[in-house]
Amino acid sequence: MITLYLVLPLALLVASGAVAAFAWSIRSGQMDDLETPPRRILLDD
Amino acid sequence: MTSAATAASGTGTGTGTGTGSDTGTGTGSATGGCLHCGLPAAGKDFCCAGCEVVHAALAEHGLDAYYKVADRVSMGERGPARTTGKSYAELDDPAFRQLHVQARADGLAEVAFFLEDVRCAACVWLVERVPALCDGVAEVRLDLGRSRADVVFDPARASLADTARMLDRLGHPVHPYRGVDRDRLRQQDDRALLLKIGVAGAAAGNVMLLAFALYAGMFGGMAAGQTSFFRWTSMLVAVPALGFAAMPFFRGALGALTTRRLHLDLPIALGILVGLVWGTLNVVRGTGEIYFDSLAMLVFLLLVSRWVQSKQHRKAASAAELLHALTPRTARRLREGGVEEVPLEAIVAGDRVEVRAGDTVPVDGVVLSGASALDAGLLTGESRPAEVVAGDAVHAGTVNLVGPLVVSATAAGEATRIGQLARRIEDEGRRRAAIQRFVDRVAGRFVAVVLAVAALTAIGWSLTAGPRVGLEHAMALLIVTCPCALALATPLAVSIALGRAARRGLLVKGGDALERLATPGLVFLDKTGTLTEGRIRLTDWIGDSDARVLAAAVERGSAHPLARALVAEVDADDLGATDVHEVLGGGVEGTVRGRRVTVGAPPWVTARASVPAGLRSAAEVLATAGKTPVLVAVDGRVVAAAGFADAVRPDAAPAIERLRADGWRVRILSGDDPRIVRAVGLSLGLPLDACRGGVTPEGKLAAVREAKAAGPVVMVGDGVNDAAAMAAATCGVAVHGSAEASIDAADVLVRRPGLAALVELFDGAAATLAVIRRNLRVSLAYNLVGGTLAVTGLIHPLIAAVLMPLSSLSVLFSSSRSRGFRAPRQEKESPR
Numbered sequence: 054m055i056t057l058y059l060v061l062p063l064a065l066l067v068a069s070g071a072v073a074a075f076a077w078s079i080r081s082g083q084m085d086d087l088e089t090p091p092r093r094i095l096l097d098d
Numbered sequence: 099m100t101s102a103a104t105a106a107s108g109t110g111t112g113t114g115t116g117t118g119s120d121t122g123t124g125t126g127s128a129t130g131g132c133l134h135c136g137l138p139a140a141g142k143d144f145c146c147a148g149c150e151v152v153h154a155a156l157a158e159h160g161l162d163a164y165y166k167v168a169d170r171v172s173m174g175e176r177g178p179a180r181t182t183g184k185s186y187a188e189l190d191d192p193a194f195r196q197l198h199v200q201a202r203a204d205g206l207a208e209v210a211f212f213l214e215d216v217r218c219a220a221c222v223w224l225v226e227r228v229p230a231l232c233d234g235v236a237e238v239r240l241d242l243g244r245s246r247a248d249v250v251f252d253p254a255r256a257s258l259a260d261t262a263r264m265l266d267r268l269g270h271p272v273h274p275y276r277g278v279d280r281d282r283l284r285q286q287d288d289r290a291l292l293l294k295i296g297v298a299g300a301a302a303g304n305v306m307l308l309a310f311a312l313y314a315g316m317f318g319g320m321a322a323g324q325t326s327f328f329r330w331t332s333m334l335v336a337v338p339a340l341g342f343a344a345m346p347f348f349r350g351a352l353g354a355l356t357t358r359r360l361h362l363d364l365p366i367a368l369g370i371l372v373g374l375v376w377g378t379l380n381v382v383r384g385t386g387e388i389y390f391d392s393l394a395m396l397v398f399l400l401l402v403s404r405w406v407q408s409k410q411h412r413k414a415a416s417a418a419e420l421l422h423a424l425t426p427r428t429a430r431r432l433r434e435g436g437v438e439e440v441p442l443e444a445i446v447a448g449d450r451v452e453v454r455a456g457d458t459v460p461v462d463g464v465v466l467s468g469a470s471a472l473d474a475g476l477l478t479g480e481s482r483p484a485e486v487v488a489g490d491a492v493h494a495g496t497v498n499l500v501g502p503l504v505v506s507a508t509a510a511g512e513a514t515r516i517g518q519l520a521r522r523i524e525d526e527g528r529r530r531a532a533i534q535r536f537v538d539r540v541a542g543r544f545v546a547v548v549l550a551v552a553a554l555t556a557i558g559w560s561l562t563a564g565p566r567v568g569l570e571h572a573m574a575l576l577i578v579t580c581p582c583a584l585a586l587a588t589p590l591a592v593s594i595a596l597g598r599a600a601r602r603g604l605l606v607k608g609g610d611a612l613e614r615l616a617t618p619g620l621v622f623l624d625k626t627g628t629l630t631e632g633r634i635r636l637t638d639w640i641g642d643s644d645a646r647v648l649a650a651a652v653e654r655g656s657a658h659p660l661a662r663a664l665v666a667e668v669d670a671d672d673l674g675a676t677d678v679h680e681v682l683g684g685g686v687e688g689t690v691r692g693r694r695v696t697v698g699a700p701p702w703v704t705a706r707a708s709v710p711a712g713l714r715s716a717a718e719v720l721a722t723a724g725k726t727p728v729l730v731a732v733d734g735r736v737v738a739a740a741g742f743a744d745a746v747r748p749d750a751a752p753a754i755e756r757l758r759a760d761g762w763r764v765r766i767l768s769g770d771d772p773r774i775v776r777a778v779g780l781s782l783g784l785p786l787d788a789c790r791g792g793v794t795p796e797g798k799l800a801a802v803r804e805a806k807a808a809g810p811v812v813m814v815g816d817g818v819n820d821a822a823a824m825a826a827a828t829c830g831v832a833v834h835g836s837a838e839a840s841i842d843a844a845d846v847l848v849r850r851p852g853l854a855a856l857v858e859l860f861d862g863a864a865a866t867l868a869v870i871r872r873n874l875r876v877s878l879a880y881n882l883v884g885g886t887l888a889v890t891g892l893i894h895p896l897i898a899a900v901l902m903p904l905s906s907l908s909v910l911f912s913s914s915r916s917r918g919f920r921a922p923r924q925e926k927e928s929p930r
Contacts, residue, residue: 064304076293085288
């Protein structure tokens with residue numbers, strides 16, 4: 054069970070990476086308009 | 099990739115083959131309906147002129163691929179197209195650029211437009227193709243939810259007017275977007291809240307995983323070192339994450355403390371704070387319970403409910419702004435060179451302005467030339483149009499009904515009467531205190547009770563089992579009773595109600611508006627446009643009914659509102675009048691099939707024809723009943739009297755009856771002639787003392803203020819003259835077709851005609867408050883269970899972790915079962 058002391062912080066590191074990515078996506082405006090982009094994906098170009 | 103290439107080449111050189119075949123298939127299906135929108139077109143190629151224009155524009159610019167895109171991506175959202183053919187010259191005016199255009203660092207400029215009729219992905223495709231069609235336009239990005247298009251352009255090369263004309267021809271009439279600053283602020287708020295949700299969610303997920311291990315360890319046994327490691331890790335994740343994510347609650351609680359107002363944020367912040375501090379202490383001490391998993395979940399749920407609620411409010415608010423954007427903000431200024439369309443802001447006193455029939459007068463001023471009738475209904479509440487000739491004063495906000503006028507501006511913008519009213523409305527809106535929300539009142543008592551019980555618990559257990567146990571149980575109580583479900587109770591019920599109300603054509607700007615409407619009090623109704631339809635109709639005809647056709651024949655050429663009302667009622671062929679001449683303020687005279695027909699105001703007609711006593715008194719009776727009498731004479735003898743009035747809406751009487759049955763006291767407050775108001779009140783079964791006429795906007799405001807001292811007051815109206823009273827009232831309701839100022843001032847916007855919607859609004863508000871109360875009872879019951887366990891010392895973090903989501907789920911279920919604003923089954927709208 055000694056691996057826990059290594060794996061748990063590692064898991065939390067991954068989680069904080071996800072939070073950081075989310076923060077970046079918010080800052081870059083990807084969450085501002087949640088209605089148009091899902092439609093825009095239907096267009097080819 | 100192939101279709102992308104076709105689309106791109108369509109705008110360039112390869113137009114011939116690609117578009118030719120597209121049009122071919124399109125024409126083949128002509129019998130299937132309109133070539134543009136696919137709606138039934140009665141055997142023709144197009145259902146309306148708008149579709150034809152757009153179809154031609156698409157073909158001209160090689161954009162036929164639109165139809166392929168639309169067939170593929172739109173989900174039954176297409177509708178007939180509308181174009182206005184406006185020149186949009188005002189968009190290139192320096193005044194417009196200064197107000198709305200923003201320079202960018204790269205030398206380009208950016209402007210936001212509000213586009214009409216954007217519905218689906220195909221609209222996105224079409225609108226974002228504009229840069230290829232208009233010189234100097236670099237990029238267009240469309241936001242469907244806000245109907246907002248951001249246009250990036252080169253100010254040296256592009257003409258905004260050209261761009262707007264292009265969008266117009268493609269079926270999307272353009273308006274300047276006026277909420278740019280507001281949008282930016284909201285965007286900042288939204289982003290901040292979203293980040294907090296993300297952090298709280300991540301913390302909740304991870305802490306809960308750790309908690310699972312700890313709970314498992316409690317039953318199965320776990321090495322002391324590992325338990326300690328898990329506890330420390332939980333703390334290191336939860337404390338910083340929640341310290342950041344729960345900031346809104348701490349700030350709210352602090353605000354409540356400094357203003358000495360009770361607020362729901364207070365018990366929430368207390369629970370979270372005690373939980374975090376106590377948990378940290380216990381981790382450091384290495385003994386005692388920790389509640390980090392419940393707390394993280396709690397913060398996450400509360401933030402999500404805030405998000406849902408604010409989205410719902412935004413929707414109603416932006417719908418109100420859309421209506422706002424639709425009102426024209428330009429004026430036609432006369433200069434030596436001719437007429438130019440300029441933004442309203444560019445007009446100064448002394449300018450000469452042309453006002454065409456049908457336009458709204460943009461300035462206060464004096465008529466220089468022309469003669470017409472003005473509808474001041476929205477400004478003063480008068481139902482009868484006022485006639486104006488050269489030399490008369492006119493006010494901004496009135497509608498020119500008959501013929502073109504040239505007006506010399508004496509005041510523009512803020513200095514106009516309507517501008518001053520607008521400022522007063524704003525003052526009233528600011529002055530209105532927020533109501534003490536029901537849930538906050540409950541929260542106040544809740545805090546007091548919980549604190550008292552916690553103190554008793556601490557003392558009680560200290561005396562029997564020592565101070566350490568006493569403190570432990572008291573802390574557990576404070577954490578366990580943190581009112582999560584209580585905090586969800588209102589936002590959930592309100593969000594669901596607002597969403598449903600919006601689908602029923604009722605835009606409620608804030609959740610507290612529903613609470614303001616839920617208890618019956620006094621309701622003031624405006625008359626013109628609210629109780630009545632707001633336009634003149636023929637209501638009485640006394641005497642020779644054959645004369646109707648003759649009268650209609652001479653009136654047919656006239657633009658006077660009474661003449662139009664008469665012609666609209668006569669369903670016969672035009673007999674053809676000759677030798678017609680019209681006297682403003684008098685009437686019309688003409689020859690129909692050899693007979694001399696005179697139609698007009700009683701004094702003018704009696705000066706030209708003999709009147710039988712019966713018809714003379716009939717005209718007087720009509721006048722006392724609040725109607726506008728008109729006499730009809732044939733060959734020098736009066737043969738009929740007609741009465742015109744602004745007809746009462748058919749659903750007004752039953753609606754008022756319902757309101758009164760529900761306990762509302764109904765009053766009419768109108769700017770119109772007191773006789774007319776009394777007549778309308780009588781027909782609706784209201785006592786005479788409940789009907790006040792001839793009230794100025796200031797008078798309405800005073801009446802509302804006075805009545806408000808005695809209890810809640812709801813003001814229902816449509817005009818600028820009602821707006822200040824609406825802002826001052828406990829709740830203001832703007833009905834269908836309201837003036838811009840009322841839309842701003844009101845808490846609720848009704849977007850469908852008729853007063854039945856009003857009854858539905860009041861019913862829905864009452865039902866929503868009932869659900870809120872039920873939710874509060876449910877959540878308090880859960881708190882009672884948790885609290886009792888904590889007081890008796892039987893609580894365990896695991897029980898808390900189960901109780902909390904369970905109570906939140908119950909509240910969610912209870913909210914979704916609300917009967918407020920449900921569509922009645924029989925008149926359910928068919929999907930578009």
